Amino acid sequence: MEMTISKSVSSLEEQLVQNVLGTPVLSHILQNILTDKFKRSPDKVVSDFSSGGLTDDVLTETLCQIVQQKFEQRMPTRDIFDQLILLLSGEQQSLMEISYTKQQQKQKQRQQNKNQDSDAMGIFNVKHQLSLSFITSDYFRDTHASQKDKTKFILTQPISVPILTIAYTVGTRQGTINVYPTVQFLYSHHIQQDYITEEVKIEAKGFKESNAKECFKKFLARAEETYNNCNSDDSGKNQVASGSYEKCDLNVKTNFVGQSPQYTIAALREGVYVIGMKDQFNIHDLDLSVMKKRVQYIMDDMGFVLFDNTGSRNVDTFGPYFIEQYIIMDVLSKQEVAQNVLDYYSENKETIQRGLDSYTEKQGKGFVCWRFLINETAKAMAKELDMNISDDEITNGSSGSKRRRSDSSDVDAASL
Known part of the structure; x- marks a missing residue:
């Protein structure tokens, strides 16, 4: 650092002192303005100080310190000039806050309030708060070895309690969808506090002492059990007789996801999905995930396919064009493409499948990337x-x- 700003500020001080205070008329005008302003100060120390008028030395020092304050070079002097500069700086809270005019300061305060409002997150009740911590001797070293990076392991683990459950009947198909959150998704502002129950807390805290693969095996077992229980009473869960259903009937049994969330969905099998943060499921981190072999495809909240291991282009077959993915989108993100797909599936499934058969996927995978509709x-x-x-x-x-x-x-x- 060459301290060039200090030299420039000093040079500016000299020019102002010479051009303003060196001219009798300008000097007298500035003296009257400052004297009148200081007299009106609610601070008695400042008003009494200016009662006898400002000497040339005080006027020179005040002008120099105004320049320093403007360019954030002034340090507190612990004397009367601290109060003088604070008064001249408008509505700032301290001497270290720069404010050139009162109007600018008001605009700054309004912007700060707006930012605080937009970034505000509701504080969960104590009984719904989840605190996870562990001790590591060298966290930076652990991040270079995926097997030792416990933080990433914990954040990517899915909780086996569904955060979203949807029973659906669309066209001639019906079933149940269960969406499970990752631990990282629990720390976002996209969830409702009622989801974090004692059951969720116990499972999340258990990840600290468990093996990643064993935890994921337990999750798969519980997810399979939940799926079977949801569909055990429906012997013909996938197909229903014509005329015995509504064209599109979605029954949201459980939904602890906030409005307009940003997310990515990892599809493990029909009816079983894991929801994570916007960038949590990506092609780079997937290679290190314990879910790698189970993830069939990944989509985001807009409907873009980020990963596909199915190669399926059938609306009745599990894959990125499968109807369940667009049911989730319709419930969570209210995307127009999701509603269009549901309408076509209910009324003109042959049309949508015919267009899909001729779609080359050159524009990208997923319904959001095509125009045959x-x-x-x-x-x-x-x-x-x-x-x-x-x-x-x-x-x-x-x-x-x-x-x-x-x-x-x-x-x-x-x-x-």
């Missing part, structure tokens, strides 16, 4: 338009007055 809609509208035209021709044919839509209308309909 729009193309199919345009075709249907054009076909309906042609049928209406034909009906008009038949109706008006006997009278000999045929009325056909303009070519521009046909072009617009075909381009929708």
Whole structure:
């Protein structure tokens, strides 16, 4: 560091003293302004100090310290100048806070309040707070060895208590979805405090003393048991008779996820999903995860496919186009693409599957990356338009007055 700012500030002080205080008129104006301002101060020390007027030495020192304060170079002097500069700085809380005008200070305070409001997170009740800690001799060294990085191991472990449970009937398909959170997701502002029960606390604290693979095996066993219990009463859980169901019926039995969460979903099997933070499930960390062999695909809250090991392009087969993923999106993130998929699946599954069969995935995987739904809609509208035209021709044919839509209308309909 060459201390260039100190030299520049000193040079500016000299110029102001010479150009302002060196001119009698400007010096007298500045003296009157400061004297009047100091007299009106609520601080009696300041008002009494200025009652006798400001000498040239005081005026020079005040001007120099104003320059230093503006460029954050001034240090407290423990004398009357501390009070003088504090008064001249507006509504700041201390001498170390820079404020050039009162209006700027008010704007700064409003911005600070706005930031605090946007970043505010509700403080959980003590009985819902989860505290995890452990001691390590060298945390930096542990981060270089995945087997020793206990922090990452704990944060990536899924809790075997569902945070979201949905029973659904969509089209001719019905089933139950259970979504389980990672420990890291519990420390986000995307969950509701009621989820952290004693059962969740006990399981999370048990990760500190357990082996990663053993913990994940226990999770898989409990998740399988929960899945079987949810569907044990439905012998025909995947298919129901035509006419005995609503087109799209979602029954959210449990939901402790906050509104508009940002997340990634790791799909393990039909009905079993693990929700993590936005960047928690990625291709780099997946290689080190105990869930690596079980994760079939990963999607985010927008519907983008981040990883796919299924290679499936069937709406009735577990994979990134499977209907359950878009049920989760519809409940959690309210994405329009999810609602469109549910509507098409309920009413025109053949159409959506036909478009999927011809989709090359060059634009990316997942429904959010394709446009064949729009193309199919345009075709249907054009076909309906042609049928209406034909009906008009038949109706008006006997009278000999045929009325056909303009070519521009046909072009617009075909381009929708």
